[in-house]
Amino acid sequence: MKIVRELADNAGDFAATVGGVTLFLGRLLRQIPAALLRPSLIVAQVHNTGALSLVIIMTCALFVGAVLGLLGYDTLLRFGSEDALGTVGALGLVKELGPVVTALLYAGRAGTALASELGLMRATDQLTAIEMMAVDPMRRVVAPRFVGGVIAMPLLTVVFIAIGIFGVQLVGVQNFGVDSASFWSQMRASVELNDIAEGVIKGCVFGFACNLIAVYEGYNAIPTAEGVGRATTRTVVISAVLTLMLDYMITAVML
């Protein structure tokens, strides 16, 4: 009986959260045209969420690519087709690893920064002060951060893919001696525009989802230290789960 009650409570919480996010999204979308009229605010947020995430994205991309190179070479060697490493690495990074790992890293770096910044602004009355100055914080604070993040995510995804492919090449060509010409020519022959489009679409969708969760959780954080901490944790957890769910859906649709 207790389990049933807990399940019912969780289902109620889930429904309330979905409703809350939907209403929040409606308010946010209404403010986006006004935010777009002030590009300097958006550029600042692209810098905060995108440029400041570059180091972690590039470092991780290099290692993810290197691991893909190691595992890919080992597997392909068993079939005597190690020249296809470029294709395997590029397709894996463009279609799957690039967008997904970028989204997970983005949620951990920029998503948490967004949520905690907005949560602290709530806790220290900064958002209320903005409202009291007759300025809508959704227009002035939330919308530029959201748009900046949505622009930054696909760009970070492209950077991740490029550095990742460099990592695959570093291990495959430089370390294991895979023929460089075969590596690049097979990659160019087999990676199609559709594959790149899938990666970019995933980057955009994950960017939209991760940034929406971050600004929603931060804006609605309980104004205490614990509340801000909880909002930050929820941002990472929900973004990660949502990214993987959306990844499955987009992959299934675009197969």
Add this chain to the structure above:
Amino acid sequence: MVSAVSTDASSAQSAAASESLIEIRDVHYSVGGRSIFSGLNLSIPRGRITALMGPSGTGKTTLLRLMTGQIKPTRGQILFDGIDVSALKTRELYALRRRMGMLFQNGALLTDMSVFENVAFPLREHTDLPECLIRNIVLTKLQAVGLRGAAQLMPAELSGGMNRRVALARTMATDPEVLIYDEPFTGLDPISMGMIVRLVRHMNAALGITSIVVSHDVHELSDLSDTSYIIAGGKVAAAGKLNELKGHQSEIVNQFLNGLPDGPVPFHYPAADYQQQLLADSE
């Protein structure tokens, strides 16, 4: 004759109404089943300094939030210059808020902007003034609070008193009709407190604005305020000049003004019998 009387009555009424900028009429407000206000009535006179006082938890800050339309009363009216604040739509409320300024207890400066940018914020948001004019207005406001030299500092580099003075300059940037101070003296050293008191008095006298000060500081408010309301039990327990309220018949007003540790507001939070609880726990 009847018409003349009714004209006299209505003009007297409008004169009385124009004397008070904010009218709180029979306001009820509860949150989570707990009643905060049960029939609160008070009026804030125009161009004066009004103090709102009362023991902790009586809803002074809640009253400020009601006045500024951040929350709506369960019942009753809050009239700002004759406009019912709780009936306004968001856009109308924002238009009304341009006539108000609020100084928060912690200053609530935007931490990612310098002192200069904080004071310039409302001007940039609400006006199309050229940059040179914004610069001059900001420097004038900072000069008024004595912090022109701190224009390029970040909020994290300011002391508590400086933080509040910058917030006051920001609030004054758009020349509001009413300034609302939420606990402006809390946590300040005597020098900073003296500066804030001087600024509140100076702003009120020089600009003729209406000031509302929420504070516990009986000593400072005795000199500063023209009128005081002591709120307790969801209603106004006493009203008038603070110096004249010192011998008030209400026990809670006396306890508050004289700082007595026990009285209608008990020292002990309601609990089970002490001895019985100790014995029960040991068993």
